[in-house]
Amino acid sequence: MFTGIIEALGSIAATEMRGGDMRLRISSASLPMAEVKLGDSFATNGVCLTVVAVLSDGFWADVSNETLSLSTFANAKPGQVVNLERAMLASSRLDGHIVSGHVDxxxxxxxxxxxxxxxxxxxxxxxxxxxxxxxxxxxxxxxxxxxxxxxxxxxxxxxxxxxxxxxxxxxxxxxxxxxxxxxxxxxxxxxxxxQADKPTESGISMATLADNGFLRARK
Known part of the structure; x- marks a missing residue:
């Protein structure tokens, strides 16, 4: 979970295609990498990425085909500047708004x-x-x-x-x-x-029929 308050700017240092999806190397001189560990989450241009390797000046992260289909990472290039934010702590102030890192x-x-x-x-x-x-x-x-x-x-x-x-x-x-x-x-x-009370593909609910005037109220 994130706040949408950017902590640092970084850049895409490298891109690698692996097994049909992508691995990105993100670098930034402003990140406190000594505090970062495997499995940590980073919002990278708003996309929640999981750290798979920690470097002295950044990290590697995998990008799935789902993420590539919904984000600008499909066109990611080395040298591209990116916004970075570490996942928020439970004790942090929520200065922005609740951000999941799941780009729409x-x-x-x-x-x-x-x-x-x-x-x-x-x-x-x-x-x-x-x-x-x-x-x-x-x-x-x-x-x-x-x-x-x-x-x-x-x-x-x-x-x-x-x-x-x-x-x-x-x-x-x-x-x-x-x-x-x-x-x-x-x-x-x-x-x-x-939507929870609406009909599914399997049929039409009685509530939907009533709401749309197909059922008469009993007298």
Missing amino acids: GVGRVLSYTNDARSIRVGIEAPANLARYIATKGSICVDGVSLTVNRIDGSVFELNVVPHTAAETIIQQYRVGTQINLEVDVVARYLERLL
Whole structure:
């Protein structure tokens, strides 16, 4: 579990294809690697990766085909700068919002403009994710916890303050940049709870028939 508050910038030092999926080497001069052990979790551009080898300046991690299909790591290249955050402790302050590191899909930067000292970023989300995005709600963009200013269909706008821009890869965004998106986990669980009483593929429930006017109330 993560907070969406970036701890350090790093880079992809190497990529290796192994048995049909990928292994990544992440390096960063800012990470306290003496505290890192095998099995630890790192949010890397918002993707939760498990450490499979610890190095003096970084770590190796495996990336499954599922992750490759839903994230920008499908196009990962050596030298690419990434946002990094270690898994939160139970005693940590939750300064951002609850982030699982399970990326939902890839978005695209549509606009990038200055607004006083802040930056306004317009992003197009995949159509199937738009229903989870709400004005003034939280969203995780490349691992960064941000607040949605407004939304129009599948396009939403963010305001990025100078500190956040300076400490993350957002400063490198340009129109057309692809980014990892994770919607608010609470919204996903709420949707699942609401679906719990709906019919499955095996049949139609009595509650569904009643809700849609196919059953008359008994007098």
